[in-house]
Structure formats: structure tokens, C-alpha cells
Amino acid sequence: MPERHEEMLAQIASEYYLENTSKVEIAKTHGISRFQVARYLDEARHEGIVQITIRRPAAVPVEEAELARALGITTVTIAPTPTGALDERDRLARAAAGVVARVVTEGCRLGVSWSRTLQAMAGHLPTLPGCDVVQLAGSITVTGGSGSGALIHRLGAAAGGRTWPLPAPLILETAETAASLRRQPEISDALKAAEDLDVAVVALGDWAPGKSTVYERLSPTQRRAATAAGTVAECSGRLLAADGSAAAAGVDDCVIAVSLAQLKATPQVVMVAPSPDGVAGVRAAVAAGIVNHLVLGPSLAHALATELDLIEATATEDPA
Numbered sequence: 001m002p003e004r005h006e007e008m009l010a011q012i013a014s015e016y017y018l019e020n021t022s023k024v025e026i027a028k029t030h031g032i033s034r035f036q037v038a039r040y041l042d043e044a045r046h047e048g049i050v051q052i053t054i055r056r057p058a059a060v061p062v063e064e065a066e067l068a069r070a071l072g073i074t075t076v077t078i079a080p081t082p083t084g085a086l087d088e089r090d091r092l093a094r095a096a097a098g099v100v101a102r103v104v105t106e107g108c109r110l111g112v113s114w115s116r117t118l119q120a121m122a123g124h125l126p127t128l129p130g131c132d133v134v135q136l137a138g139s140i141t142v143t144g145g146s147g148s149g150a151l152i153h154r155l156g157a158a159a160g161g162r163t164w165p166l167p168a169p170l171i172l173e174t175a176e177t178a179a180s181l182r183r184q185p186e187i188s189d190a191l192k193a194a195e196d197l198d199v200a201v202v203a204l205g206d207w208a209p210g211k212s213t214v215y216e217r218l219s220p221t222q223r224r225a226a227t228a229a230g231t232v233a234e235c236s237g238r239l240l241a242a243d244g245s246a247a248a249a250g251v252d253d254c255v256i257a258v259s260l261a262q263l264k265a266t267p268q269v270v271m272v273a274p275s276p277d278g279v280a281g282v283r284a285a286v287a288a289g290i291v292n293h294l295v296l297g298p299s300l301a302h303a304l305a306t307e308l309d310l311i312e313a314t315a316t317e318d319p320a
Helices: 003-018 023-030 034-046 064-071 088-103 116-122 148-159 175-182 185-196 220-228 260-265 279-288 298-307
Strands: 075-078 109-112 132-135 199-206 231-235 238-241 268-273 293-296
Touching (some): 088 116, 088 199, 109 148, 116 199, 116 268, 132 185, 199 279
Parallel strands (some): 075 293, 109 199
16 A cells, blocks of 8 residues: 555544544545545555454443342352353352352251252362261263262262262153152152251253253153243252242152252252353242352343343444
8 A cells, every 4th residue: 555545544534533523524624525535434444544442341240249139038149250261160160169168067967969060169169067968869970070979979078977879860761760769768868868958059050951950851742841831940850930839841750859848948058050041040949949049150140130120231222
């Protein structure tokens, strides 16, 4: 590009962007049409003479205590926004470990469900106050990781107390098979131990592919039935409708896990909600009375705060 032409582009761009001169005035000054001015401005951007930086406003911070009050629960813990190598799951796991370390006390009975985030959480709890540990959901085998049985043994070692493993699959093909397994002494003892918990640690999954431990383990027919029954979320194998009731999907009797009634009776329930789209699930869990301490990421916290009118929704600018 000739130097003289480049200088002209820089001059016109300066007048327009820095001095707020209109295209009509620039055209008169330089003896060209306003359409040429527009073309020169486009050329200046294309050649890098003009570089435009857009600074988007930071998300409005959400106050944890305010969100907890609005939801009607004890505490909300928002995992920090990623700033380094830690992925979202590990940030949630660390935050959950901090909450568990606060609420677990010497001599209590701790119940733990399973999710990948809870599995990661155990790595941040090398020790716990001396307590007993109960497995709250039947075993799940996952690719590339350890399942729920390994989690309960790891936490049991950290706590140094008695453990109640639940040596059964989370979901059985028939209610009859599940009922038969529940009568076995070791399984029956673990489920009975869940009736007298001091603290429960569970995960909340959206009712969607890849978001729920149960969703992928049901047949297409069962999934459709669960969706038709109004399922919005899943917790420890139990399906939740939007109003917090158990979704009548015909799956509950096939599940070997803590019941919603047992969770509701537990004084302290720590719930990890990993999905950024989990507003409906959180509202359902709150309505069900199965969460006291909620651990979530900043995106879900912002979405909940917006729905609860704690902050204003971000306006969308009309491009016209």
C-alpha cells in the first residue's frame, strides 16, 4: 500500500473514531463522497490501521449469602471462576470438600452418593473427623475412573470409622430383582443406616444426556416415560419433578439408593450442582427439601440469581 494512501486512511480514521467527525463532514473536508469515506474506514480496519477492542462488562457478582436466603437454604458456595489450569469439575470438587470439612464433626454419620465431581472431592479430603460413612447409592462402573464403591472406601479410610458399603447396582432391570437385593443383609443394613444420617453429600444431575448417572442407564422407552412424567433432575438415582415431588416414571422401584424421604430427614445435605443449566433442577431440589448447602459454579449461580430477581438479566442489544 502506498505510504500516502496509508496516511490518508489513518487521517480519516482518526477524524471519525477519535474526533467523532461525521462521514459527511469528513467527505467535505477531503473532497470525496461519504460512500468513499465508509469504504476507507473499512479498508483501515482490514489493513490493521484501526484496531477495535471491545471490553465486555464482567458478570454481575452474585452474593452467596443473598442467594442462599432467596432459595431458603443454609449456605451457597460458588466455586471460583477459572483462572488457571483447574477445570470446572476440580473447582467444584475443591469447593465441595471445603463445605464437607466444615459440616462433618467427630462422631457423626456421613452418607455419600457418587458422581465424578464427588469422586474428585475425595482427593481434597485426605482426613476427616472420626465418623462412620454410608454409601447412599448403588454401585456405578465408569469408564476411565473408579466407581462408587471405591469412593466410600476412600472416605472411610479418611474418617477412620465404620463403613456401610452398598454392594448392588444403582439400577436393576426389574423392580422384583431390586426388591430381592434389598432383602440381602449387607444391602438392607446400608439402606437402614441411611435413615439416621447427620450429613449427606449428593450430586444433582440435569435430566439430559451426559448430565445424569441414571439417564444413560435407562432404555429409550424408560427415558421417554421419565420425561413425560415431568422429570427435570436426578439425585442419587431418584427422579425429581419441577415441584420437588418424585417423578412417577416407573423407575423408582428399580433403584437401590437412599430415598428422597431419607435425604429430607437428614439435618445437613451438601449438594453439588455441576450443570450450568441446572436452574430447574436446583429449584426442584429446594422444593423437595433435600438441600441445605448448595455448591455450584458461577454460571448457574448467575442464572439462579437472575431468575430470583437478585440481579437484572443482561440486556441484548438490537444490532439494527
